[in-house]
Amino acid sequence: MQRLTYRSAGVDVRKADRFIDMIKPIVASGIGGFGGFFRFDVRKYKRPVFVSSTDGVGTKLKLAFLTGRHDTVGIDLVAMNVNDVLCSGAKPLFFLDYIATGKIETAVLVDVVKGITEGCRQAGCALVGGETAEMPDFYKKGEYDLAGFCAGVVEESRIIDGSRTRPGDIIIGIESSGLHSNGYSLVRKAFSKGELKRYSRELLSPTRIYVRPILSLLSTIDYGPSTIKGIAHITGGAFYGKIPRIIPAGAAFNIYKGTWPVPRIFTAIQEKGGISEKEMYSCFNMGIGMVVVAGKAFAARAVRHLAALKYRSWIIGEVEKGKGEINICKC
Numbered sequence: 001m002q003r004l005t006y007r008s009a010g011v012d013v014r015k016a017d018r019f020i021d022m023i024k025p026i027v028a029s030g031i032g033g034f035g036g037f038f039r040f041d042v043r044k045y046k047r048p049v050f051v052s053s054t055d056g057v058g059t060k061l062k063l064a065f066l067t068g069r070h071d072t073v074g075i076d077l078v079a080m081n082v083n084d085v086l087c088s089g090a091k092p093l094f095f096l097d098y099i100a101t102g103k104i105e106t107a108v109l110v111d112v113v114k115g116i117t118e119g120c121r122q123a124g125c126a127l128v129g130g131e132t133a134e135m136p137d138f139y140k141k142g143e144y145d146l147a148g149f150c151a152g153v154v155e156e157s158r159i160i161d162g163s164r165t166r167p168g169d170i171i172i173g174i175e176s177s178g179l180h181s182n183g184y185s186l187v188r189k190a191f192s193k194g195e196l197k198r199y200s201r202e203l204l205s206p207t208r209i210y211v212r213p214i215l216s217l218l219s220t221i222d223y224g225p226s227t228i229k230g231i232a233h234i235t236g237g238a239f240y241g242k243i244p245r246i247i248p249a250g251a252a253f254n255i256y257k258g259t260w261p262v263p264r265i266f267t268a269i270q271e272k273g274g275i276s277e278k279e280m281y282s283c284f285n286m287g288i289g290m291v292v293v294a295g296k297a298f299a300a301r302a303v304r305h306l307a308a309l310k311y312r313s314w315i316i317g318e319v320e321k322g323k324g325e326i327n328i329c330k331c
Contacts, residue, residue, distance in 0.1 A: 036128030038094045040153070047156035051090035054149045055080040058236075059184040063203050065143055066196060070108050072206040073146065074115020075122070076181045079207035080235065081150035082123040083290065086214045087231040087246075089160035090152035092123050097130035098147040102139035104132070112146070115206070122209040125150065158218070162230035162246030162293065169229060170299035171253060171317035173260055174213065174306060176289030178205040182236045183269075183283045190273030202265045210290050213311045217292070217302060228302075230293035234285040240326055241282065243291060252322020257330055260314040262287045281328055293319065 042048060057076045064070050074097075082092040097116050099109060109132065120127045139145070179187070179202075187203065188196065196203065210233075217228060230246035243253055266287065270280050280286065292313075294302050299315055306313045 036094065036096060038126060038128050040093070045153065045155050048153050049090075049156050049159060051085050051088045051152045051154055052150065053081045053084040054147065055084065056145065056147045057181050059188065060179075060181050060204075061143070061145065062188060063184065063196060063200060066193065067200045067204065069200070069204055070111040071115050072204050074112045074117070075119040075206035075209070076115075077146045077148045078116055078119025078123055078125075078150075079209045080181055081148045082119075082125060082152070083207070083210050083233045084235075085150050085152035086210055086290075087160070087233050088152075088154055089158050089218055089228075089231070090154035091215060092125040092150055092152040092211060094126040094128045094151055095120050095123070096128060096149045098133070098149075099130065099144060100133045100135060100139065100147075101144035102134070102136050102141060104134050105142070108142075109144070112144070116148075119206075119209060123211045125152075125211075160218075160228060160231055163248050164229045165246065165248050165251055165293050165319055166229075167251060167319050167321045168296055169319040170294050170296050170315055171255065171319065172292040172294055172299060172302055172306075172313050173288035173316040174210065174290040174292065175208075175260075175312040176234070176263075176285045176287055177208040178202050178263065178265060180207040180235065180285055180289055182238070182285070186273065186275070186283055187269055190269050190275065195272070199265060199268070202263075208289050210311075213306050213309050214290070214292075216309060217305060220305070227295055227298045228292060229295065230291075232291040234288055234291060238283055238285055239281045239288075239328060240278075243326055244324060246291075246293065247324050247326075249324070250321060251319050252325045252327060253317060253319055255317040255326065255328045257328060259316045260287055278328075288316065291316075 057073050060076060061073060064073050077097060078095055085092050099112065117127060232242045232246050234242050239255060247253055266280065266284055303313050303315065
C-alpha cells in the first residue's frame with residue numbers, strides 16, 4: 001500500500017517555503033517568526049487608543065480569477081482596512097494578511113503580495129506578518145481568498161465618531177477610484193462574462209487609500225470640534241448603510257445628487273441590470289469613496305486643502321434636524 005504524505009494529500013510545504021522565500025525581498029519585514037513585532041512610541045501620545053479593523057476583498061476576487069490579473073486586489077485588501085481605521089481619526093500602524101488557496105500558484109500569489117506591499121506603502125503602515133494556507137478540496141482550482149487586519153492609534157481627545165455633528169454642518173464627498181471593493185456580486189449578475197472582461201480595467205481599479213489626505217486634514221492647526229466631526233468609508237451598504245453610523249441623535253443628512261460627477265461605469269451597471277436608483281445608492285459608492293462632515297466655516301477650506309493634495313472632493317450635502325435619516329435628493 002502506498003504511504004500517504006502531506007504532499008500527496010495536496011499540501012506542498014516545500015512549495016509554500018519557496019513562496020515565502022520569493023516574497024521576503026518584497027515584504028522586507030522580517031518574515032519567519034511566530035509573531036509580528038511593532039515598536040510603538042507612546043511618547044507621542046498622552047492617552048493613546050488603539051483602533052482595529054478586519055476585512056476582505058469580497059467577490060471582486062472573481063474578476064481577478066476571470067481576467068488573470070492579480071496585482072491590484074492586494075491594494076484593495078489594505079485599503080478596506082486602513083480606510084475603516086481612518087474613520088475614527090486613527091493613524092494606521094501595522095497590517096497583517098491571510099491568504100487561503102486550494103493550491104499555491106506562486107506567480108499569482110507573488111502578484112497579490114506585491115499589491116499588499118504597495119497598499120501598505122500608500123497607507124504608511126508596516127506589513128508585520130501574514131499567513132498563507134494551502135487547503136486542497138476547499139477552494140476551486142485557481143481560486144483564493146484574502147483577509148486582512150489593521151491596527152491604528154489615535155489620541156483619545158481626538159477620536160472622531162460623529163457625536164459632535166450638528167444641524168448646519170457640511171457634508172464633503174471625496175472622489176473614489178471606481179467601485180472599490182463592494183457590489184461585485186450584483187455587478188456579476190448585471191454583466192455577462194464578456195462584459196466583465198470588457199469593463200475589467202474599471203472594475204479592477206484598486207480601492208483608493210485615503211490615509212494621506214485624511215491625516216493631513218486632521219493635522220491642520222485649527223483642528224477641533226468646529227472642523228472635522230465625522231468620517232464614513234463608503235463600502236458595503238454604501239450611502240444608506242454606512243453614513244448612518246456617524247449621524248447623532250436629532251440629526252439627518254441630506255445628500256444632493258448632481259453635486260459630483262458619477263462615473264459612467266455606475267450608469268452602465270444600472271442600465272444593464274435594470275437596477276433602481278435607491279438600490280444603486282444602497283450598494284455602490286457612486287463615485288464617493290469617503291464622506292467627511294465638517295463645520296460650515298471649515299468646509300470650503302477642507303475642499304481646497306484636498307485639492308492641493310490632488311484629491312477631488314465636493315460639498316455634497318448638509319446636516320439638518322431629524323431622526324437619523326439619509327435623504328438623497330436633487331439640489
